[in-house]
Amino acid sequence: MARLPKGSDDGKLNIPQGTLELLILTIVRREPLHGYGIAQRLKALTRGTFEINPGSLFPALYALERDGKLRCEERLSDNNRQARYYTLTSVGRTQLEREEQRWERVTAAIASVLQGA
Amino acid sequence: MTLLYRIRALVRWLFRRDEIERALDTDLADYIERSAAEKMRAGMTEAEARRAARIELGGVEQTKDSVRATLSWPAIENTVADLGYALRTLSRQKTFTTVAVLTLAVGIGVNVAIFSLTEQILLRPLPVPEPDRLVNLTDPETGPKSTGRMGTFPFPRFFSSDSGGNDTLFSYPMFRDLERGQEPFVGLAAHVFHEASISTGEITRSAIVAFVSGSYFSVLGVQPTLGRLLSPEDDRVDGQAQSVVLGHTYWQTEFGGDPDVLGQTLTVEKVPLTIVGVAPEGFHGTSVSARPSVFVPITFPSNAGFLDIPNHDGRDFYWVHLFARLQPGGSREGAAAAMNTLYRAILNDVEAPLLVGVDEQQRDAFRLRPLALEPGARGRTGGRILDPARNSLELLFAVSAVVLLLVCANVAGLILLRATTRSGEIALRASLGATRMRIVSLQLAESLVLALPAAILSLPVAWVALRGASRVPGIAAAAPDVSLSTAAALVAIGVAVVTALVVGLLPVRGMLRIKPGNALQAFGARHTTTKSVARFRTALATAQVALSMALTSIRSSCSRPAAGMDGPSTQTRVSCVASKKRSRRFRACLPWLRRQARCSRSEDFSATRPSRVCQEKR
Numbered sequence: 001m002a003r004l005p006k007g008s009d010d011g012k013l014n015i016p017q018g019t020l021e022l023l024i025l026t027i028v029r030r031e032p033l034h035g036y037g038i039a040q041r042l043k044a045l046t047r048g049t050f051e052i053n054p055g056s057l058f059p060a061l062y063a064l065e066r067d068g069k070l071r072c073e074e075r076l077s078d079n080n081r082q083a084r085y086y087t088l089t090s091v092g093r094t095q096l097e098r099e100e101q102r103w104e105r106v107t108a109a110i111a112s113v114l115q116g117a
Numbered sequence: 118m119t120l121l122y123r124i125r126a127l128v129r130w131l132f133r134r135d136e137i138e139r140a141l142d143t144d145l146a147d148y149i150e151r152s153a154a155e156k157m158r159a160g161m162t163e164a165e166a167r168r169a170a171r172i173e174l175g176g177v178e179q180t181k182d183s184v185r186a187t188l189s190w191p192a193i194e195n196t197v198a199d200l201g202y203a204l205r206t207l208s209r210q211k212t213f214t215t216v217a218v219l220t221l222a223v224g225i226g227v228n229v230a231i232f233s234l235t236e237q238i239l240l241r242p243l244p245v246p247e248p249d250r251l252v253n254l255t256d257p258e259t260g261p262k263s264t265g266r267m268g269t270f271p272f273p274r275f276f277s278s279d280s281g282g283n284d285t286l287f288s289y290p291m292f293r294d295l296e297r298g299q300e301p302f303v304g305l306a307a308h309v310f311h312e313a314s315i316s317t318g319e320i321t322r323s324a325i326v327a328f329v330s331g332s333y334f335s336v337l338g339v340q341p342t343l344g345r346l347l348s349p350e351d352d353r354v355d356g357q358a359q360s361v362v363l364g365h366t367y368w369q370t371e372f373g374g375d376p377d378v379l380g381q382t383l384t385v386e387k388v389p390l391t392i393v394g395v396a397p398e399g400f401h402g403t404s405v406s407a408r409p410s411v412f413v414p415i416t417f418p419s420n421a422g423f424l425d426i427p428n429h430d431g432r433d434f435y436w437v438h439l440f441a442r443l444q445p446g447g448s449r450e451g452a453a454a455a456m457n458t459l460y461r462a463i464l465n466d467v468e469a470p471l472l473v474g475v476d477e478q479q480r481d482a483f484r485l486r487p488l489a490l491e492p493g494a495r496g497r498t499g500g501r502i503l504d505p506a507r508n509s510l511e512l513l514f515a516v517s518a519v520v521l522l523l524v525c526a527n528v529a530g531l532i533l534l535r536a537t538t539r540s541g542e543i544a545l546r547a548s549l550g551a552t553r554m555r556i557v558s559l560q561l562a563e564s565l566v567l568a569l570p571a572a573i574l575s576l577p578v579a580w581v582a583l584r585g586a587s588r589v590p591g592i593a594a595a596a597p598d599v600s601l602s603t604a605a606a607l608v609a610i611g612v613a614v615v616t617a618l619v620v621g622l623l624p625v626r627g628m629l630r631i632k633p634g635n636a637l638q639a640f641g642a643r644h645t646t647t648k649s650v651a652r653f654r655t656a657l658a659t660a661q662v663a664l665s666m667a668l669t670s671i672r673s674s675c676s677r678p679a680a681g682m683d684g685p686s687t688q689t690r691v692s693c694v695a696s697k698k699r700s701r702r703f704r705a706c707l708p709w710l711r712r713q714a715r716c717s718r719s720e721d722f723s724a725t726r727p728s729r730v731c732q733e734k735r
Contacts, residue, residue: 035144036151054148055175058141059187066126066188074143079154083147084140091122 015050020060022103023050025069025088025096032073032085035061061086069095130188131197137188141181149174195555199562207566213535214567217528221571221620224524225612226578231517233583233605235510242494244399246338247442251493252449254287254295254305254439254456256486286435289355289415289428291463292330295439298459301452302441304336309437310402310409311426316384317371324367326385327402327409328417328427328437334362334396336442337403342368344379344394352414355429360414361390365398367410385413403440403496432468440493453490460488523664525616529623530657532564557625564621565614572613576606623657 015023027033027041035057043051064070069092077083088096130137149170156166174180207214242248287295292307299305307330315324331349339346342365351360361383363372372378381392390413401408415437419427428434443452465484472480536543543556580601 034147034151036148039148040155053175054145054173055180055183058144058180059183061144062137062141062184063187066122068122072140077147079150081147081150082143084144 203563222574225575229579230582248494252490253493307437324410564617568613568617
């Protein structure tokens, strides 16, 4: 799928493999959002730890739309330009719930390994 | 679920690409605007902000490209691209394309024609309602095999030669006995076809007459075009016949489709009969290779002029074919079990006591003869009746297969020749990173582009071939009016695609052997034929010559007897030709061939006069 952004020295991290989908779906769950908005929300939520560049964001968005997990509607934005807002579909919601559970199990497993070591 | 989305997305990607491109434009422009606006709020000038936003995007085209890569289905895209490329190159090389397409069209056309014939002669069910419920009654123990084995067995006597299978004959009394206990069936019918002289008053000519039981038409479930069909009322008394039903074609040709024909008199072998009706159009009786002109009751007088039939008394004279219609929902197995009980009872109680001059073992074997039910949807197709057509069809099949092989070899040779002049191009592709798969798929796309117009052109070729084939003895009798069908067109496309694959893949091996380095070095020097490619080409040429020889020998063996149908069957002669080389095997089958040659005189239906029935098989 999408290329992952390169990590750099200013406190940013690579987005772990396979989690970009989970992150995007979580962000658009609250409200329909455009591409730039999704990138900014991700940056804000992680306080700048995860930053996604458009070269990775858009392929991921289009793949999710292709697979029916996101739906798109065109709206006029505040300054009268067309913008595409991404919304979660029911397929996407099911997928998100599954991914969340999986992620919780993964983190719990890793945490228990770290604590036990 | 996801697959469904994927397919929908692919269709959208392939056919509504501009929509996706527009969406991408909107998305990226919006991204830049918002990013720039953010940067301006942070204090940049508009120009600086826009520039920074673009840099952040990492290149509009690159981003678009990675989105496109996500959405596309490379295999399909490549195929479409390959087809387009093949179309362009081939349209530039007109001579090559024309020759290849025409050659393929001939090969495919011939095969389509043969398929049409086969479909119509061997595969198509009778034009009656629910043909699947029809079954042919057979007794696997009767027939020449069993007479040979039973040696001194006093019966059966056969009306004519018979090769078993669903062509089994029964005696007339047996038919009537079975008819009385036919619970598993809606009805049981008997029929036999024979040549007879028919007189309409002034003109007397020879035609095929169907002797049918009164149940014949009702078991089939056909409706008359005019008047009525024969009914059980018509075959009440053995040795008497009053009515006759005309075949639709006969009615058209002899009476011009005159509706006043009802009530007129038609004389069959000096027996005057009243025309009571006309059979439906498209119904040509229940035998694949003989089309009766008229249908008369099976109770037709036995002394009317035929040597042996009809014979209404002899339990030892087997001359009628039986078929039946299963009860709705009834199974063939269930009906067979019930009929076997009946059949064995008749054999035991009625016929076994009549046996003379047989030992106990033979008598026991006789009592246990089984009755089998075979699918009868296509009428009588087995045994002697279809052999003339089947032999010819088998021969034609062989010929058409050889023609197709020849065509494949020819076109593959052409493509190979072209491939050697193209080795530079292929080498260049390979050195630029084209995988083997890509080179193969390009080659296949090219042969597919050749094969599809060939498939279309093959239909007129098939039509012409069909005209020719319908003159082949045997086939002419079986299906004088064969035509191309939709199925034939589909087969044309199928054959074309398979041919394309074969033709395309033959030269591929040589192409893949091309070493980019060597080939590129010799790019200027043209014709860099590697040894293996050359060897392959020689092999192809040899195969071509061999196949042509085979074809010529088949042709010459066909054309010799074409003048008269009385000679040995064509198939016999072909097997002679084919096995001449292996003289030992040839000599081994000589006695058989001789036997065949002698018997085949009577194998052709139209030539079967009882007086000339092969003595050996009596």
